Amino acid sequence: MNLSKDEEVKAAILEAAKNVFQKWGLKKTTMEDIANEAGKGKSTLYYYYKSKDDLFGELTMSEFTIMISKAKLAIQQEKTAKGKLKKYISTMLIELKQTVSLFPLLKGEIKGNKELIESLLKQVEETEERIIIEILKQGLISGEFHFLSKSDLNKAANVIVGIVRGLELFLFLDNDDIEKIEIITRMIAEGI
Amino acid sequence: MNLSKDEEVKAAILEAAKNVFQKWGLKKTTMEDIANEAGKGKSTLYYYYKSKDDLFGELTMSEFTIMISKAKLAIQQEKTAKGKLKKYISTMLIELKQTVSLFPLLKGEIKGNKELIESLLKQVEETEERIIIEILKQGLISGEFHFLSKSDLNKAANVIVGIVRGLELFLFLDNDDIEKIEIITRMIAEGI
DNA sequence: TTATAGACTATTTTAGTTTTTTGGTCGAGG
DNA sequence: CCTCGACCAAAAAACTAAAATAGTCTATAA
Numbered sequence: 338m339n340l341s342k343d344e345e346v347k348a349a350i351l352e353a354a355k356n357v358f359q360k361w362g363l364k365k366t367t368m369e370d371i372a373n374e375a376g377k378g379k380s381t382l383y384y385y386y387k388s389k390d391d392l393f394g395e396l397t398m399s400e401f402t403i404m405i406s407k408a409k410l411a412i413q414q415e416k417t418a419k420g421k422l423k424k425y426i427s428t429m430l431i432e433l434k435q436t437v438s439l440f441p442l443l444k445g446e447i448k449g450n451k452e453l454i455e456s457l458l459k460q461v462e463e464t465e466e467r468i469i470i471e472i473l474k475q476g477l478i479s480g481e482f483h484f485l486s487k488s489d490l491n492k493a494a495n496v497i498v499g500i501v502r503g504l505e506l507f508l509f510l511d512n513d514d515i516e517k518i519e520i521i522t523r524m525i526a527e528g529i
Numbered sequence: 530m531n532l533s534k535d536e537e538v539k540a541a542i543l544e545a546a547k548n549v550f551q552k553w554g555l556k557k558t559t560m561e562d563i564a565n566e567a568g569k570g571k572s573t574l575y576y577y578y579k580s581k582d583d584l585f586g587e588l589t590m591s592e593f594t595i596m597i598s599k600a601k602l603a604i605q606q607e608k609t610a611k612g613k614l615k616k617y618i619s620t621m622l623i624e625l626k627q628t629v630s631l632f633p634l635l636k637g638e639i640k641g642n643k644e645l646i647e648s649l650l651k652q653v654e655e656t657e658e659r660i661i662i663e664i665l666k667q668g669l670i671s672g673e674f675h676f677l678s679k680s681d682l683n684k685a686a687n688v689i690v691g692i693v694r695g696l697e698l699f700l701f702l703d704n705d706d707i708e709k710i711e712i713i714t715r716m717i718a719e720g721i
Numbered sequence: 722t723t724a725t726a727g728a729c730t731a732t733t734t735t736a737g738t739t740t741t742t743t744g745g746t747c748g749a750g751g
Numbered sequence: 752c753c754t755c756g757a758c759c760a761a762a763a764a765a766c767t768a769a770a771a772t773a774g775t776c777t778a779t780a781a
Binding site: 445483484489492493495496497499500501502503504505506507508516517520521523524525527 | 687
């Protein structure tokens with residue numbers, strides 16, 4: 338049961354990091370701030386995470402994983418591919434703003450360690466594309482998508498990720514502006 | 530005829546500015562660089578532009594105006610609202626990357642003078658929205674847009690600008706990747 | 722052995738100062 | 752009316768010393 342205990346502490350540290358990031362912003366929080374918030378010594382953090390970058394990376398991916406879980410859950414409750422696509426997009430639009438480390442990353446606000454940043458962005462994009470590809474495949478089989486051809490599938494997924502990313506970052510959505518989200522999802526799924 | 534001559538020199542200075550911006554990047558070019566490129570004395574620049582910000586602003590809007598002219602020209606050649614919308618989007622996607630000052634501005638790479646930046650962005654967004662609203666109105670009248678209602682018109686235009694902005698900035702389009710652009714425009718106009 | 726923390730070090734950031742560059746003005750002159 | 756060289760004040764870059772911070776090592780308790 339030691340593994341489980343270990344994971345528990347790691348999660349608690351991530352939670353503490355999330356709290357202080359929210360309070361002070363990413364750039365202004367130190368490892369000691371995180372340690373204090375977690376009620377641990379600073380060196381203890383290094384027992385669980387080999388570097389600050391490592392901790393940041395795991396926090397970011399944890400936030401992303403949670404978002405993806407919510408999206409997948411929402412998708413499951415939809416039968417049609419169009420419904421799934423709509424749910425996916427609206428979930429991502431709503432949830433991303435709640436994240437403290439993923440959102441700044443996608444906005445390009447994070448500076449140091451280009452390799453880490455690139456790797457995180459790559460993982461995120463690939464995961465998103467994979468999910469959308471699955472949805473598109475289903476729609477292709479069911480014949481829901483009138484204008485999508487099999488050969489365009491990957492490119493279409495890539496385009497949709499780009500569209501959603503743009504909307505996430507450039508559309509000022511007041512806390513769930515349901516109307517706008519409805520317009521967006523309908524436009525993509527059904528056309529204007 | 531002095532006004533015309535005046536405009537000519539102003540345009541030549543903007544052209545010089547564009548050249549050096551392209552060579553050194555916005556941040557690294559000075560008024561003297563621009564003056565040298567234009568073959569003028571630095572103070573002469575100040576006879577035509579009252580400040581560096583003023584010059585930057587006029588260059589940016591000049592690039593934007595050229596883009597908009599191209600888009601409008603392309604739109605004129607289309608009969609249907611859907612056709613116009615497609616042309617508008619593809620023109621903007623292709624042309625923006627060619628700009629040396631508007632593109633960095635939209636990417637958020639420009640730092641100083643918040644007011645100027647905000648004012649430029651506002652002008653750009655409003656102009657884009659106005660054009661799209663006109664197209665949408667036509668489509669509404671002709672009944673081309675199956676899912677668009679009159680009350681959604683402004684929000685829909687806002688959403689489309691957001692979508693296009695996202696694609697401009699996040700989709701890596703190799704010199705006119707016609708296929709992707711076709712997918713994008715079709716997706717927005719016709720749905721998937 | 723596992724988990725923790727305190728003391729320590731090496732590296733990075735920051736704050737403060739000096740020097741250089743640059744935006745902008747002025748008056749002279751073609 | 753248009754252009755420029757000389758000039759100035761303000762901003763930026765370069766440099767440095769001091770402080771903050773990331774990361775390590777060792778001791779210790781469970």
